[in-house]
Amino acid sequence: MSTKPAAKSAVKKAAAKPAAKSAAKSAKPAKASPKAAAKAAKIESAFGMDPNDVLNDLRMSDKAVPLYEHVKRFIAETVEPMSEKYFKLGEGRVGADRWTYAPGQLELLNGAKEKAKKEGLWNFFLPDAETGEGLSNLDYAFIAAELGKNPLASETMNCSAPDTGNMEVLERVGTPAQKKQWLEPLLNGEIRSAYAMTEVHHASSDAKNVATSAVLKGNHWVINGEKHYISGAGSPRCKILITMVRTSPNAAPHKQQSMILVPKDTPGVKIVGPMHVFSEDHAPHGHMHIIFDNVKVPKENMLLGEGRGFEISQVRLGPGRIHHCMRSIGAAEKALDMMVGRGLSREAFGKKLLWLGGNIEHVSRARIEIEAMRLMVLKAAKAMDVLGNKEARIWVHMVKAMVPEKVCQIIDQAIQMHGALGVSQHPPLAKMYAQQRTLRLADGPDEVHHLVVGRNEARMYEGREEDSSMPVVFRS
Numbered sequence: 001m002s003t004k005p006a007a008k009s010a011v012k013k014a015a016a017k018p019a020a021k022s023a024a025k026s027a028k029p030a031k032a033s034p035k036a037a038a039k040a041a042k043i044e045s046a047f048g049m050d051p052n053d054v055l056n057d058l059r060m061s062d063k064a065v066p067l068y069e070h071v072k073r074f075i076a077e078t079v080e081p082m083s084e085k086y087f088k089l090g091e092g093r094v095g096a097d098r099w100t101y102a103p104g105q106l107e108l109l110n111g112a113k114e115k116a117k118k119e120g121l122w123n124f125f126l127p128d129a130e131t132g133e134g135l136s137n138l139d140y141a142f143i144a145a146e147l148g149k150n151p152l153a154s155e156t157m158n159c160s161a162p163d164t165g166n167m168e169v170l171e172r173v174g175t176p177a178q179k180k181q182w183l184e185p186l187l188n189g190e191i192r193s194a195y196a197m198t199e200v201h202h203a204s205s206d207a208k209n210v211a212t213s214a215v216l217k218g219n220h221w222v223i224n225g226e227k228h229y230i231s232g233a234g235s236p237r238c239k240i241l242i243t244m245v246r247t248s249p250n251a252a253p254h255k256q257q258s259m260i261l262v263p264k265d266t267p268g269v270k271i272v273g274p275m276h277v278f279s280e281d282h283a284p285h286g287h288m289h290i291i292f293d294n295v296k297v298p299k300e301n302m303l304l305g306e307g308r309g310f311e312i313s314q315v316r317l318g319p320g321r322i323h324h325c326m327r328s329i330g331a332a333e334k335a336l337d338m339m340v341g342r343g344l345s346r347e348a349f350g351k352k353l354l355w356l357g358g359n360i361e362h363v364s365r366a367r368i369e370i371e372a373m374r375l376m377v378l379k380a381a382k383a384m385d386v387l388g389n390k391e392a393r394i395w396v397h398m399v400k401a402m403v404p405e406k407v408c409q410i411i412d413q414a415i416q417m418h419g420a421l422g423v424s425q426h427p428p429l430a431k432m433y434a435q436q437r438t439l440r441l442a443d444g445p446d447e448v449h450h451l452v453v454g455r456n457e458a459r460m461y462e463g464r465e466e467d468s469s470m471p472v473v474f475r476s
């Protein structure tokens with residue numbers, strides 16, 4: 001976007017102000033060195049209250065408002081009624097049938113997709129790309145929260161995971177031939193994709209552990225390994241797996257892994273079966289257990305280059321990671337709405353449920369937390385827009401660490417307000433809870449996000465001299 005460099009320098013300018021102010025402040029105790037003052041200034045300018053900080057301007061752009069309104073209308077008028085019929089058709093399917101679509105299901109879904117395409121509600125997740133609407137991450141954050149209120153909304157507008165992250169990777173690092181073969185049909189909504197990283201036998205929250213091997217033999221990579229929880233790979237519409245492999249075991253730890261395109265129908269790709277999530281198989285999407293048994297793919301299937309898997313992760317896990325959080329805000333809003341609705345519609349002990357015990361405080365806390373999360377998510381989106389994915393990663397990790405945990409708590413309270421019905425198949429709360437709970441693992445467990453945020457915080461303080469004017473009790 002042409003405004004990017006300007007915005008970046010605005011951030012620098014804004015950051016310069018508190019730096020000077022804080023340098024003056026920390027000069028007072030006379031002991032702080034210039035290096036320590038600069039570190040203190042960095043802390044203040046990074047997360048403090050700077051009125052000039054462009055990151056605090058969280059308004060949607062004027063150009064995105066009509067699209068946002070259009071998406072809301074489309075969900076209410078097209079997606080909601082279609083979803084009801086779609087899920088009804090899929091009920092009661094058993095055995096192998098579960099891994100196909102029931103007659104009529106795809107027609108309904110494709111009908112809604114065609115309508116969305118015609119109305120221009122298509123691929124707007126891709127920021128700053130010729131192929132997408134070119135929305136900023138901030139604008140998209142507002143829209144994604146609406147998408148999070150219905151399980152089929154994202155897909156009808158071709159904005160669903162894991163395709164969004166995969167399309168972004170292909171768009172950013174794919175060769176013209178890779179784009180033609182895989183990106184085009186993905187952008188058209190004709191096929192779906194999966195991302196295969198997590199391994200059965202290795203702790204995959206540390207991607208350096210990925211051990212599925214890819215060895216170049218002649219003009220082909222030969223791949224061997226075992227992965228699980230590969231979301232979407234159960235669907236007959238999933239045709240391509242972006243697969244994390246180890247190509248360079250002798251290189252530095254961050255240069256050993258690569259990403260490679262593996263068509264799902266390649267001989268040797270053996271789908272063992274679905275991994276369950278709270279005892280559900282999520283058919284036909286599925287989170288599949290896959291063995292790669294001497295899988296041969298052409299050497300041109302390598303993405304970006306050998307040993308560059310971590311570089312690609314930076315692209316994939318920027319916006320893609322935060323999309324989940326944006327949609328989670330929508331899920332939390334829906335849960336709060338249901339919590340209040342139920343609390344006002346039933347009575348016990350002579351009062352509406354809402355006014356019993358601490359229920360009204362749960363509602364208050366939910367509203368407060370949703371607003372706090374919304375601001376955090378918007379700020380992370382804005383940070384990606386002005387600083388770029390790499391520089392904004394701390395904000396991304398902050399929201400990843402915060403949002404799914406809090407949203408789980410809110411949905412849990414909504415379940416409680418519904419009594420037994422809360423855990424039943426009728427209101428969507430049980431499914432919503434399960435989904436949010438998995439987000440505390442998928443894309444990396446909470447602890448890893450906290451580790452990154454905490455380590456960044458500690459590094460800002462490293463080497464700072466102790467301020468003797470501070471009361472002992474406040475010293476860190």
Ligand SMILES: Cc1cc2nc3c(=O)[nH]c(=O)nc-3n(C[C@H](O)[C@H](O)[C@H](O)COP(=O)(O)OP(=O)(O)OC[C@H]3O[C@@H](n4cnc5c(N)ncnc54)[C@H](O)[C@@H]3O)c2cc1C
Nearest residue numbers: 195196197198203204205229230231438442443444445447
């Ligand atoms: C529903 C669902 C869908 C998924 N979809 C996909 C997908 O499409 N593709 C894919 O590749 N993977 C997918 N995953 C897998 C997910 O990304 C991994 O489960 C996750 O990265 C953790 O890896 P692991 O399971 O090997 O856990 P491990 O790495 O073995 O970690 C286990 C636990 O150790 C602890 N831990 C780890 N690191 C730290 C740390 N630094 N500090 C403190 N504690 C720590 C945490 O409590 C963590 O939960 C999915 C998972 C789920 C549940």
